C-alpha cells in the first residue's frame with residue numbers, strides 16, 4: 001500500500017474536536033469545543049426559512065453571494081470606518097478556518113517563516129504545515145499572556161513572511177491593546193511581513209477592554225489579511241460562514257485559492273445571514289452583555305473551586321490551572337473530568353508550543369442552566385484536593 005504524505009505525520013487530529021467526541025460518548029457537559037447551546041437571533045432563523053424557498057440552491061458566486069458581500073462590506077465599514085468594496089476587498093469562505101488556510105496559502109511560499117504566538121488556536125500550526133510555512137513561536141507569558149517585545153523582535157529578525165494574531169485570543173482570552181497592535185504593525189512594516197488577523201471574537205470583549213481593528217490602523221491596510229467568521233457573533237458555528245478581508249492585490253490571489261479549495265460557502269446560508277449582518281448596533285452591545293453575564297456565572301464557580309485561572313478580557317475561553325489536583329498531565333485530567341465529573345475541557349497542551357501540561361481550557365458559551373450544572377459538578381473537585 002502506498003504511504004500517505006509525510007507532512008501529515010507531524011500533526012495530530014484536532015484535540016478540540018476529539019474532546020467533543022469523547023464528551024458526547026460519555027454524556028459530559030461539553031465545555032471543550034467552543035460553540036453555543038442556544039439559538040441564533042430570531043431574525044436569522046426566519047431569514048433561513050425564507051431562503052429555503054428562494055432561488056438559492058445552486059452555487060453562489062465563488063467569492064460570495066453579491067447580497068451577502070454587500071451587507072458584509074457595510075458591516076465592516078460600520079465597525080472599522082474603512083471603505084470596503086465587495087468585489088475588491090472580500091472573499092467569502094467556509095468559516096474562518098478556510099479563511100486562515102486561504103490567507104496562509106496566499107501569503108506564504110513553501111519554506112517561508114511565519115510567527116505564531118504560543119499558546120495559539122491549534123489550527124494555526126496545521127495551516128502552516130499544510131501551506132509549507134515554518135512556524136516561529138513567540139511565547140505569551142502568563143498570567144496576562146503579554147508578549148515580550150525583545151522576543152518578538154528576535155522572531156522578526158528571522159525575516160518571517162507573516163505573523164498570525166488571534167484577537168481577542170483563543171485560548172487565552174487576551175485582548176491585544178492598541179499599542180501592542182501598533183508595535184506589531186511597526187515590526188511587520190520594518191520586515192515587510194503580512195499580518196494575518198483572526199478575529200471571530202471581535203464583538204465578545206469585556207468592559208473596560210475594547211477591540212482594536214488592526215486593519216484600520218494607519219498604514220496597516222496593505223499588509224493586513226483579516227480572517228473572520230459569523231460563527232461566534234451570530235451563534236451559527238454550523239453554518240460555516242467566514243471571510244477574508246484584505247487589499248485588492250491580495251484578494252485577487254486569495255480568490256483563486258478559495259475557488260480551488262471549496263468553490264464557495266453554502267448559498268442559502270449566505271442569503272439568510274444577511275439578516276444578521278444588518279442587525280442594529282444594539283445587537284452587539286446585547287451580545288457583549290450576554291457573554292459578560294455568562295463569564296460572571298462561570299468564573300464564580302471557578303473561584304469557588306479554589307483553582308487559579310486568568311480572567312479573560314475577551315472571547316469565551318478560560319485556561320484553568322489544574323496542577324493542585326495531582327494528575328500526571330492535562331490529557332489524563334481532561335479524561336477524568338469527562339468520565340468522572342461529567343464536564344469536558346480541552347487539554348491545554350494542545351495550544352502550547354512549550355511543554356505546558358497543567359491547564360485545561362473551558363468555554364462558557366452556554367445557557368445559564370448549563371453553566372450552573374457544569375459549575376456544580378466542578379465544585380466536586382474540592383474533595384480531590
Ligand code: GLN
Nearest residue numbers: 016017032033034035170
Ligand atoms: N473555535 C472553537 C474552539 O476553539 C471551535 C473550533 C472548531 O472546532 N472549529 O473551540
